[in-house]
Amino acid sequence: MEHSILTLSDIAKYPFIPEASEYVKRLDFRIENLLDENYAPILDRAEKRIIDALTTNPPKVSFNPREYSEDIEIISFPVAIVLVSALANEYVKKRYALAEARRAYELLKEESEEKIVEVAKKFGWRIRFPGEKIGLVKFDFALNFIDYLRNISALSHEKDWKLVNRPVLRGEVHLSRHDVARLLQEEAQRYIEAKIDPKARSLIPEKIIERLEKLRQAYLDKMRESPAESLASVGVVSDAFPPCIRQLYEAAQSGRHIPHVGRFTLTSFLIKIGMNQDIIVDLFRKSSDFNERMTRYQIEHIAGERGSGTKYTPPKCDTLQTHGLCPGMDDLCKRIKHPLTYYLRRTRSLKRKAK
Amino acid sequence: MGMDNQAFIYRMFSKFYNENIDRIETPKSIENREFGFTIFKENVMIRHKGFMRAEDLKEFIRKTVPSNVYYSTAYYIMPEAKMDEKGWLGSDLFFDIDADHMPTECNKIHDTWTCEKCGLTSNGVTPKKCPRCGSESFDEKTWPCEKCLEAAKVETIKLIDMLTGDLGFSISEIKCSFSGHRGYHIQVESEEILKLDSTARKEIVDYVTGTGIDAIFHGLELINYGEARILVGPNLDDFGWRGRAARGTYEFLLKATAEDLKRLGLKSRVINEILANKNEILESWKTSGPWNMVRGLGLNGWRKIIQRGISLQSAKIDTVVTVDIHRLIRLPGTLHGKTGLLKVSFPASEIEAFDPLKEAVAFKGGEAKIYVEEAPKFRLGDEDFGPFKKQTVSLPLSAAIFLLCKDAGEVIDSNV
Ligand SMILES: [Zn+2]
Ligand SMILES: [Zn+2]
Numbered sequence: 001m002e003h004s005i006l007t008l009s010d011i012a013k014y015p016f017i018p019e020a021s022e023y024v025k026r027l028d029f030r031i032e033n034l035l036d037e038n039y040a041p042i043l044d045r046a047e048k049r050i051i052d053a054l055t056t057n058p059p060k061v062s063f064n065p066r067e068y069s070e071d072i073e074i075i076s077f078p079v080a081i082v083l084v085s086a087l088a089n090e091y092v093k094k095r096y097a098l099a100e101a102r103r104a105y106e107l108l109k110e111e112s113e114e115k116i117v118e119v120a121k122k123f124g125w126r127i128r129f130p131g132e133k134i135g136l137v138k139f140d141f142a143l144n145f146i147d148y149l150r151n152i153s154a155l156s157h158e159k160d161w162k163l164v165n166r167p168v169l170r171g172e173v174h175l176s177r178h179d180v181a182r183l184l185q186e187e188a189q190r191y192i193e194a195k196i197d198p199k200a201r202s203l204i205p206e207k208i209i210e211r212l213e214k215l216r217q218a219y220l221d222k223m224r225e226s227p228a229e230s231l232a233s234v235g236v237v238s239d240a241f242p243p244c245i246r247q248l249y250e251a252a253q254s255g256r257h258i259p260h261v262g263r264f265t266l267t268s269f270l271i272k273i274g275m276n277q278d279i280i281v282d283l284f285r286k287s288s289d290f291n292e293r294m295t296r297y298q299i300e301h302i303a304g305e306r307g308s309g310t311k312y313t314p315p316k317c318d319t320l321q322t323h324g325l326c327p328g329m330d331d332l333c334k335r336i337k338h339p340l341t342y343y344l345r346r347t348r349s350l351k352r353k354a355k
Numbered sequence: 356m357g358m359d360n361q362a363f364i365y366r367m368f369s370k371f372y373n374e375n376i377d378r379i380e381t382p383k384s385i386e387n388r389e390f391g392f393t394i395f396k397e398n399v400m401i402r403h404k405g406f407m408r409a410e411d412l413k414e415f416i417r418k419t420v421p422s423n424v425y426y427s428t429a430y431y432i433m434p435e436a437k438m439d440e441k442g443w444l445g446s447d448l449f450f451d452i453d454a455d456h457m458p459t460e461c462n463k464i465h466d467t468w469t470c471e472k473c474g475l476t477s478n479g480v481t482p483k484k485c486p487r488c489g490s491e492s493f494d495e496k497t498w499p500c501e502k503c504l505e506a507a508k509v510e511t512i513k514l515i516d517m518l519t520g521d522l523g524f525s526i527s528e529i530k531c532s533f534s535g536h537r538g539y540h541i542q543v544e545s546e547e548i549l550k551l552d553s554t555a556r557k558e559i560v561d562y563v564t565g566t567g568i569d570a571i572f573h574g575l576e577l578i579n580y581g582e583a584r585i586l587v588g589p590n591l592d593d594f595g596w597r598g599r600a601a602r603g604t605y606e607f608l609l610k611a612t613a614e615d616l617k618r619l620g621l622k623s624r625v626i627n628e629i630l631a632n633k634n635e636i637l638e639s640w641k642t643s644g645p646w647n648m649v650r651g652l653g654l655n656g657w658r659k660i661i662q663r664g665i666s667l668q669s670a671k672i673d674t675v676v677t678v679d680i681h682r683l684i685r686l687p688g689t690l691h692g693k694t695g696l697l698k699v700s701f702p703a704s705e706i707e708a709f710d711p712l713k714e715a716v717a718f719k720g721g722e723a724k725i726y727v728e729e730a731p732k733f734r735l736g737d738e739d740f741g742p743f744k745k746q747t748v749s750l751p752l753s754a755a756i757f758l759l760c761k762d763a764g765e766v767i768d769s770n771v
Binding site: 145146149150152153156159160162163164165166167168169170171172257258259289291293294 | 439524559
């Protein structure tokens with residue numbers, strides 16, 4: 001790493017680059033160290049990173065080199081990742097990744113061309129800064145168009161991010177400094193989200209878990225509930241799902257691939273029983289080909305908010321059987337012809353039982 | 356009735372595959388591809404087939420003699436598994452350019468459609484709804500005519516230009532082929548694009564079709580010039596869509612009639628001024644462009660004109676095909692069941708001179724006597740045939756099979 005132009009203060013600014021984790025490794029830092037009083041500032045800073053993400057809007061982790069030393073800044077990042085992982089909350093995960101990425105964006109915008117390129121190359125980007133003028137506009141950077149496409153999926157609903165509205169020559173998209181920083185924000189966000197792994201909880205000492213629970217309690221109102229918890233609050237009774245919907249619902253929750261008809265069936269069913277669209281979007285989040293924009297579009301389409309305005313109803317039982325989506329009938333199934341009827345009957349009888 | 360058409364075509368396809376099995380082009384990483392076939396008798400698609408080696412695939416084709424052979428643009432861990440269990444590894448970037456999707460000079464008068472419900476028959480492009488009964492299902496008979504194929508070639512050339520000049524693929528990475536019917540296929544087998552998801556492929560589709568494009572992102576803008584505000588715009592020799600927008604606009608204005616301009620919603624005074632100064636406007640591209648030459652024509656008016664120019668420059672592809680990462684496509688070196696012509700590949704750099712109706716002829720030598728119900732004039736190789744109507748003719752085997760595959764006649768006798 002000798003020829004890298006990135007200094008320790010750069011690493012503190014962009015703690016997601018490989019140099020940062022190498023630095024942490026060299027310090028021989030372990031998660032158990034956090035129990036040691038000397039490491040308290042790191043734990044505090046890690047917690048602050050998460051609190052920043054939850055309490056600012058739009059979310060952004062603060063950058064304050066006068067308050068935090070470079071060491072604290074660098075080590076607190078992987079610690080915060082572990083803490084967020086342990087919280088196992090999809091909303092906090094997204095929000096935290098976004099907040100860190102937005103911080104990086106604000107800092108990158110102010111960097112020299114060389115530094116921006118250096119950080120971009122950490123993500124494998126094929127980028128250079130020819131500083132060419134096209135028409136009246138000077139474009140500092142040229143980025144491989146595949147690297148560009150990988151990072152605009154959340155942006156391309158805005159006309160000016162569409163590839164067709166960009167100067168593209170011999171496989172490169174010509175971009176301003178501001179645009180490159182914005183695309184790096186997308187890349188960083190995805191990278192950080194991927195680092196957050198709920199399994200990490202088992203690695204954390206009990207004492208820290210306790211502290212984390214306090215954090216959870218303190219910011220409960222800021223952490224939106226995960227889909228399963230909130231179902232009941234909007235009046236959705238998952239116990240009343242027919243077997244076909246239950247199977248699809250569980251597949252979605254665990255991120256298994258669901259064929260198109262299945263997605264359509266599940267989505268139209270959930271809309272019909274009054275589930276909030278955001279919660280339906282969250283439900284599909286684990287799928288390997290998840291794309292928020294596409295998912296939202298499909299949901300709105302099925303809900304009749306787009307296109308022809310038709311509000312779609314889930315298919316009847318015999319259609320579901322044709323498509324192989326009926327996992328086998330229970331007693332109630334034999335008496336009905338439509339999954340929605342099943343749900344209505346079952347919710348009614350569950351309510352009666354509850355009384 | 357003489358011989359059974361299908362039995363005859365089957366026999367000829369079988370003979371062809373026996374003698375020409377090595378014309379079949381084995382796709383890269385054959386073990387990761389899904390194959391699909393249609394069989395003469397059942398006319399159903401057999402999917403989810405996989406082959407470990409080229410010899411196995413060829414042996415299968417020789418034994419089964421399918422009416423059509425397809426393979427996946429995708430690579431899978433287990434190509435024979437069910438769709439959601441295959442394990443997608445990536446897909447080639449694929450484009451389908453078919454005359455069905457473009458307006459042509461011949462207006463497709465050679466094509467016929469028959470309403471499946473009420474039996475109404477007519478020529479030209481198939482309507483969305485039957486004008487007589489409103490039904491939406493039709494039996495179509497389409498023909499690969501010179502003009503249609505030429506139109507498809509023009510679109511393919513535009514596409515190749517964008518793939519190389521703009522997106523930076525080398526011409527050798529671009530596999531080009533004639534589909535065996537009415538269009539061309541373009542396939543990019545590059546490591547780089549394998550993993551692109553449908554959303555990213557959609558962006559590429561929008562790029563080559565000019566979808567969502569706006570001239571204000573390609574140089575059209577009002578700027579301060581001393582005390583005045585003047586309009587600037589793209590130049591003919593700019594790169595990418597910028598130059599394409601300028602060239603398309605030039606091309607549009609060159610031929611534009613008052614009617615064309617009216618359709619853009621321009622005021623008649625503006626239209627008259629454009630038409631009266633057409634030569635000066637076209638001339639002005641050599642210098643600073645026409646942006647400030649027409650009084651009353653400002654940024655928004657030009658924006659609409661450029662939009663027309665852009666549609667002339669866009670490549671008309673079948674947008675659904677490129678976005679579908681699980682698509683099955685025809686295997687090069689195999690016969691098209693609807694024409695008896697070969698899907699043939701050729702170097703993209705040679706497309707200008709490529710003659711599909713010559714290169715795709717599979718059956719050489721031999722003759723057959725057939726009864727033709729109805730067929731428009733067509734060419735195969737260097738020979739013209741037809742038009743035919745309710746007559747018995749002796750034809751070279753390739754032309755006879757072509758008509759029989761099109762279901763335009765009945766085989767009577769053959770020397771093969
Ligand atoms: Zn009809
Ligand atoms: Zn034609």
